[in-house]
Amino acid sequence: MxxxxxxxxxxxxxxxxxxxxxxxxxIPAGWQVLHHAILSDGTLALVTTDVDFASEWELILASDTPVDPPSRIEQLYKIGRARLLTRAAGGWQDGPVFPLETAHPLIDRFSDGRWLVVASRTRSEPNARVLAPDGALQARFMLGDAIEHVVIDSLDRIWVGWFDEGMGGGEWTVPGMEWPPSCNGVACFAPDGAVIEMPSWxxxxxxxxxxxxxxxxxxxxxxxxxxxxxxxxxxxxxxxxxxxxxxxxxxxxxxxxxxxxxxxxxxxxxxxxxxxxxxxxxxxxxxxxxxxxxxxxxxxxxxxxxxxxxxxxxxxxxxxxxxxxxxxxxxxxxxxxxxxxxxxxxxxx
Structure with a gap:
């Protein structure tokens, strides 16, 4: 060597x-990129939004008076829209448009064309959405707080990796489990959010x-x-x-x-x-x-x-x-x- x-x-x-x-x-005018992701087939996908988060944060940071950035930002993503784009020859291919709901969306795509959209942070509320190819909501389930990675494998199983704040599990409980899956740092789920048994660390x-x-x-x-x-x-x-x-x-x-x-x-x-x-x-x-x-x-x-x-x-x-x-x-x-x-x-x- x-x-x-x-x-x-x-x-x-x-x-x-x-x-x-x-x-x-x-990308199309009027939209900002929130997240980049590489899908299972190597396609580059973007989560974009019509909410101008960049300008809002500039105003917050430049303000001389105390503000509550989380509250102001949260109001924006509650009313904003998300739009998925995939890279195609010569530009971007339009994907579904759906309610944003979160400032930190992570995504991947199932083999049948459905989308998985996951909020990185959550306050004990289901943070994973399964969307039809046209953006229609099909399911919601919980994948825990403080998510760093979400990927879908060749069998359409969902793998999640958490950063340190999610390792304790917070208020997340799963029937039949003493500790939530996030305590393992890495966990595997079925397409409907059911926990799949993994080898021990x-x-x-x-x-x-x-x-x-x-x-x-x-x-x-x-x-x-x-x-x-x-x-x-x-x-x-x-x-x-x-x-x-x-x-x-x-x-x-x-x-x-x-x-x-x-x-x-x-x-x-x-x-x-x-x-x-x-x-x-x-x-x-x-x-x-x-x-x-x-x-x-x-x-x-x-x-x-x-x-x-x-x-x-x-x-x-x-x-x-x-x-x-x-x-x-x-x-x-x-x-x-x-x-x-x-x-x-x-x-x-």
């Missing part, structure tokens, strides 16, 4: 990483307190959660598999076979993209770092604050199956695990 420090000094290696980059067309992998990175591959998911950031594979009906990792703070993961692309990290490592090799059988082996690059993020404005980001947060950084996706500054970058392995894997043995 090439030493990481040496790789970071070799800018030409980044240029050798196979990738696909495309420019995104402007491998205790040797450390404490799970926040599902930092999550991607669906086939009928299961891969995750890299806080606190120790192992790489973990969950498939219902099978034991969990896991690998130790030295990569801290990853925000996205894509997997193909026994290799993964892991992206993101703390501070300057927010721009890190690493090709990782996994070893059988997956019961605590080390995840070997093959080679590391820097993603083309924009540098953040200098701020005298140790917590300030080094790089501007991208609009999207996510893995979906075997591909890592980055959307930033109107550009959509894609990296496939197999392409990285072909370019560098054999040479790093």
């Amino acid at each position: 090439i030493p990481i420090a040496e790789v970071q000094q070799c800018e030409h290696i980044w240029a050798m990483l196979p990738s696909t980059t495309s420019l995104l067309s402007p 491998p205790e040797e992998a450390g404490l799970i307190a926040d599902c930092y990175a999550l991607t669906v591959v086939g009928s299961g998911v891969w995750a890299s959660p806080y606190t120790d950031f192992p790489i973990v594979r969950f498939v219902p009906g099978q034991p969990a598999r896991w690998w130790r990792s030295e990569l801290t703070g990853p925000k996205a993961i894509a997997v193909d076979g026994m290799h993964a692309l892991v992206a993101g990290g703390y501070g300057d490592d927010a721009a890190r993209l690493t090709l990782v090799r996994l070893q059988e059988p997956g019961d605590g082996q080390d995840a070997g770092m093959v080679i590391t690059w820097r993603m083309p993020l924009r540098a953040a404005l200098p701020v005298q604050n140790e917590w300030a980001p080094v790089w501007e947060p991208p609009a999207l950084l996510a893995g979906r199956g075997d591909t890592l996706h980055l959307i930033d500054d109107g550009k959509w970058h894609q990296w496939r695990v197999a392409d990285a392995v072909t370019a560098f894997g054999d040479a790093m043995e």
Whole structure:
């Protein structure tokens, strides 16, 4: 393997990483983007709204008098509309229009064309909606508060990953369960919201307190959660598999076979993209770092604050199956695990 420090000094290696980059067309006038998502078939989808949240927050931040931002913002999303768009050749394809209800909607699409729309935050109210392809409401159910990830697998099962505020479960109760599913950090649900039994968390992998990175591959998911950031594979009906990792703070993961692309990290490592090799059988082996690059993020404005980001947060950084996706500054970058392995894997043995 090439030493990481040496790789970071070799800018030409980044240029050798196979990738696909495309420019995104402007969205229809009068709408703002709330959320980007990569669907199961690799399609890019947007949740847009006719509510001008950006201007409202500017007014709130510029106000000299105390205001209650949550209340003002909540009123807007209660009266606003959402519109789903999917990327098509030459622009955007219109999707359903429906009541917004939340400022933080997460989405995915079932194999039959129905949509799953989930509010990231909830006050003990059902926060998942199943919409027909035309936007008609078909069902509501509860998936818990403080949701970080929602993805649908090849069997139309819903996988959810929570951030730390959701791990306690709040007031959520599920009949027959002592603790709500969110206490596991990652959980699986049927299309109607029923809980599906999952393999237990491998205790040797450390404490799970926040599902930092999550991607669906086939009928299961891969995750890299806080606190120790192992790489973990969950498939219902099978034991969990896991690998130790030295990569801290990853925000996205894509997997193909026994290799993964892991992206993101703390501070300057927010721009890190690493090709990782996994070893059988997956019961605590080390995840070997093959080679590391820097993603083309924009540098953040200098701020005298140790917590300030080094790089501007991208609009999207996510893995979906075997591909890592980055959307930033109107550009959509894609990296496939197999392409990285072909370019560098054999040479790093």
